[in-house]
Amino acid sequence: MATLSFNPTRIPRTPKTKTASFRKPTSRVSFSVQPNASSGRKLAHGFPKLRVSTQEEAGVEEYEEDDPTVEMSYLDPETDPESILEWELDFCSRPMLDIRGKKVWELVVCDESLALQFTKYFPNNAINSITLRDALGSISEDLGVPLPQKIRFFRSQMQTIITKACRELGIKPIPSKRCLSLQLWLGERYETVYKRHPGFQKGSKPLLALDNPFPIDLPENLYGDKWAFVQLPFSAIREEIASMDTRFMFGSSLDLDLLGIAVDDETLIPGLSVASSRAKPLAAWMNGLEVCAVESDTSKGCLILSVGVSTRYIYATYNKSPVTTAEAESWEAAKKTCGGLHFLAVQEDLDSDDCVGFWLLLDLPPPPV
Incomplete structure (x- = not known):
């Protein structure tokens, strides 16, 4: 954990x-986990x-x-x-x-x-x-x-x-x-x-609360062909991060040491894999968006991509059913178990072992001020 x-x-x-x-890529949902009950x-x-x-x-x-x-x-x-x-x-x-x-x-x-x-x-x-x-x-x-x-x-x-x-x-x-x-x-x-502080006001709400706007349609240049929920052991995540420095790949990492994130190598980290026949241009466009987090909205049957400070896109959709809803809920639960840690990968094919874009993400609650 x-x-x-x-x-x-x-x-x-x-x-x-x-x-x-x-939003418009569609695909079957192909990921399930048995998350620990603790939030981590x-x-x-x-x-x-x-x-x-x-x-x-x-x-x-x-x-x-x-x-x-x-x-x-x-x-x-x-x-x-x-x-x-x-x-x-x-x-x-x-x-x-x-x-x-x-x-x-x-x-x-x-x-x-x-x-x-x-x-x-x-x-x-x-x-x-x-x-x-x-x-x-x-x-x-x-x-x-x-x-x-x-x-x-x-x-x-x-x-x-x-x-x-x-x-x-x-x-x-x-x-x-x-x-x-x-x-x-x-x-x-x-x-x-x-x-x-001597002037502290208990119960005071932040004057400038963080935006959480209604998600909008995804620009056409950001569409993928297929997507799938996936998972990788943390050891593979570390290897992917290390490869950013040795081969040409878009994306960004996090200073896990600074953030105090302690994860066992065998721990499975949830992620989203997006495949596209134009994977490199797609990853290049994504690289300029300041990608923050991916979240599933089971009430609407979609995935939401948060970028920048106040932009949320309908990144992908799926047909709602008890099975797909359970899969999406399991993915979110796995993310919570990992303390919000998750990733987004852009590939040429979902069965490929290589990524052309990889973003390590942390779904962090807003600060109290």
């Missing part, structure tokens, strides 16, 4: 901190307290930082700043009030590996693209890291502000829910920082 947690070994140990003043998802709550270190001559003096109003500016000293090419960003209000009784906003920035971590609070009357642009520039200046080539963000409501700020800095903005490190970190901050 898979377990999912935020890997606590990636917490910074020497941060700089400062106190804030605030265990989101970690409660990092060790943030430790701030200061170098003093021959020794290191450490003390615990226990102030939830403290901001963070950190770069892993063992990481080459030039190697950090992409950032993940969230700019949103938090369930906290400032001294004026107004919502506190926060900018949270990191990279996939969490070598870079930055947080900064803002009053609600300073939320605009200029504020964000300047803050992003300050990260580069303060930490000595170059501005990234790309920044991913997962809130569609902030797209205008984020896009403008990024473009003014020559950064490519990418709306995408594949900001998994960031989302898990936000979940952690909710438990260990926001709840302890």
